[in-house]
Amino acid sequence: MSDPLSANAIAVTWLQDAYAPAAAALAAQLGLPCCGADAALFSLWLQIGEQGLSLQASGPDAPGAVRVDFVEGAMAHRRQFGGGAGQMVAKAVGLRGAIRPRVLDATAGLGRDAFVLAALGCEVTLIERQPVIAALLDDGLQRARAAGGEVAEIATRMQLIHADAIDAMQNWQGPAPQVIHLDPMFPHRDKSALVKKEMRLFRPLAGDDLDAPALLAAALQLASHRVAVKRPRKAPAIAGASPSAQLNGQSSRYDIYGKKKLEA
Incomplete structure (x- = not known):
């Protein structure tokens, strides 16, 4: 970082x-x-x-505030109309049929990808190392659990750990996650107003993940079945092992590092 x-x-x-x-x-x-x-x-x-x-x-030209909201707004819309298991993140971690792997999201950020996977039935552990971002995510999860109904049920499948992901993976206790999801901080090319606003706020806090190769190496050592790495569509792969497959979208892609076939 x-x-x-x-x-x-x-x-x-x-x-x-x-x-x-x-x-x-x-x-x-x-x-x-x-x-x-x-x-x-x-x-x-x-x-x-x-x-x-x-x-x-602060400042006269500052963007609006950012908070984690799983109950309403964009995440509610994505939960209802986002495409279910057809979404790229779902395909990247291997969801198909009855397969719902145990997932570790080692770069949790605001928890959007983790929430999508939990909404589709995965048990997801989230790691976020930046204390302010972790506090925002923890607050969002608490409000989701307090909201009741479907959102609360989804949030019970999400467990947050505030730690350095590399250290946490190297010293992992308990069953290994079947799939590890990584989305290292990178100069994103997404031009949406939401992403630009969040990057303006978070990049000074988190910086770029300059230790991404070590992050990938630790993930490959821990995951039992695969590692899925989200990248801007034209960005190079993370230095180290070569991906065994790629999944391309309009503005981003997933580099897939397969270790073993997922089975129901």
């Missing part, structure tokens, strides 16, 4: 006074400043309010 934003460039704040104690507790947990009126001194705000936790950049 390339050099992230310095810790003093982000602060935890609150949107309603009732959330000031929760903001203080989160700031202490993350080792970040907590502030109210002087929040403008910081480049990024991790803010708590009635709709949960969100990340907001």
